[in-house]
Amino acid sequence: MNFPKLPAALLAAATLLAVPAWGGEGHDHGDAAPAAVGQALPRFSAVSETFELVGVLSGKQIILYLDRFADNSPVRGAQIELEIGGAKFKAEKQGEDEYEVVLADEPKPGVLPVAATVIAGNETDLLAGELDIHEEAHIEEAVPTVAWTNYAGWAAGGVAILALLLWAGRRLMGARSVRAGSAA
Numbered sequence: 001m002n003f004p005k006l007p008a009a010l011l012a013a014a015t016l017l018a019v020p021a022w023g024g025e026g027h028d029h030g031d032a033a034p035a036a037v038g039q040a041l042p043r044f045s046a047v048s049e050t051f052e053l054v055g056v057l058s059g060k061q062i063i064l065y066l067d068r069f070a071d072n073s074p075v076r077g078a079q080i081e082l083e084i085g086g087a088k089f090k091a092e093k094q095g096e097d098e099y100e101v102v103l104a105d106e107p108k109p110g111v112l113p114v115a116a117t118v119i120a121g122n123e124t125d126l127l128a129g130e131l132d133i134h135e136e137a138h139i140e141e142a143v144p145t146v147a148w149t150n151y152a153g154w155a156a157g158g159v160a161i162l163a164l165l166l167w168a169g170r171r172l173m174g175a176r177s178v179r180a181g182s183a184a
Contacts, residue, residue, distance in 0.1 A: 044114050046127035053116050053127050060106050064091055064099040078120035085112040109135045
């Protein structure tokens with residue numbers, strides 16, 4: 001059977017459409033990243049001319065990060081005493097650059113005043129800040145979505161191949177009926 005050039009070109013185009021485009025490095029776009037889910041932990045900061053103290057609350061635990069204000073270098077071996085909502089706590093060293101305070105109870109939502117006394121070597125400083133705790137809001141889970149363009153090439157290629165098969169089938173049936181008519 002001798003096929004004309006047009007169906008061969010359609011077959012080649014359908015094959016190319018059925019194969020998704022492959023981008024080079026940095027051009028593949030990939031699946032869309034799901035949105036971040038969750039709520040940021042409550043935190044406070046207290047700054048002076050000498051120190052910067054940041055505290056992150058997770059339940060009853062507060063992780064403290066103490067840095068020098070001038071160059072943001074961590075302060076190691078400091079003594080930190082926190083006063084939160086009228087209660088005093090002594091921070092314990094955790095790891096190399098962290099300090100920890102464990103509260104008796106998990107704080108209730110609201111704004112709590114925070115005062116910190118920091119002693120590092122010959123330097124002593126008093127820092128003040130506020131810990132703002134919000135009630136947890138219901139956050140929907142992020143649902144990763146797949147872009148329709150990922151499937152558009154496959155769909156177009158499938159439609160083109162189906163059209164090519166229909167065209168070839170009609171042509172084959174037409175050729176048979178012509179031969180059957182000439183034999184009679």
